[in-house]
Amino acid sequence: MKRVYVNEKWCLGCHLCEYYCAFASTNEKDMARALKDIRIHPRIRIEEKDGISFAVSCRHCDEPLCVKGCITGALTRKDGIITIDRNRCIGCYTCILSCPFGAVSPSEDGAIQKCELCIKTAGGTPKCVEGCPNGAIVFEERGE
Template identity: 60%
Template sequence: MKRVYVNEEWCLGCHSCEYNCAFANSGLSDMVKALKGKKLFPRISVNGKDKISFAVSCRHCDDPLCVKCCISGALHIDEGRVCIDKTKCVGCLSCMMACPYGALSVSENGTAQKCELCLENACGEPACVKGCPNRAIVYEER
């Protein structure tokens, strides 16, 4: 299965991946309207200090702890991807505590959110990959 991989040696720490992710998952067709003056809720986050930065997103683990600890059954595996059924999530955020990578975050409505590889928003490939100016983020099978 293809996954998102990050080469921290190439990451500029520019946060373009976060902006592109937030826009791709906003449901709007105009990036300015989607992002202007709003708090962003990207499903990827750039971390780091000084000269080292790296983007963190879901690893779509083969045996995900987040799925095991989800009390509502909202997290599930679908064709190798770890997905969230937003209608089932109760916002307990136990999945955030269980994830060893820190790949889950809080959404606009207080429930959990995570990278689902942009397969539901018809980008063709994850928006973070398309938006990375230095190609530090790739979508490939390893």
């Protein structure tokens, strides 16, 4: 299946992916209106140190520890994509603790949030991929 891959060679650390991600989860048409004067909570994060930077988001692991650890069954893996049922999430954060990539984070309303490849919103290409100015984040099929 197609996944989001990142390449630190081309990551400029511009953080635009974070903003496109945050924008994708709003229902606004205009990014300025959507993100003006708010603190964003993106599902993708730039990690950077000593001039190296890259974006981190859910890897949609084949054997996901987050799903395994979820005590309410809010996290499920279907067709290779790990999604969250916000109604079931009780905010125990077991998943956050168990994710080896740090790709799961708390959301503003107490439930957790993570990259769901924009399937619930945009469809098609994830917004972080579309918004990356340097091709450092790609959405493609690779031999597993």
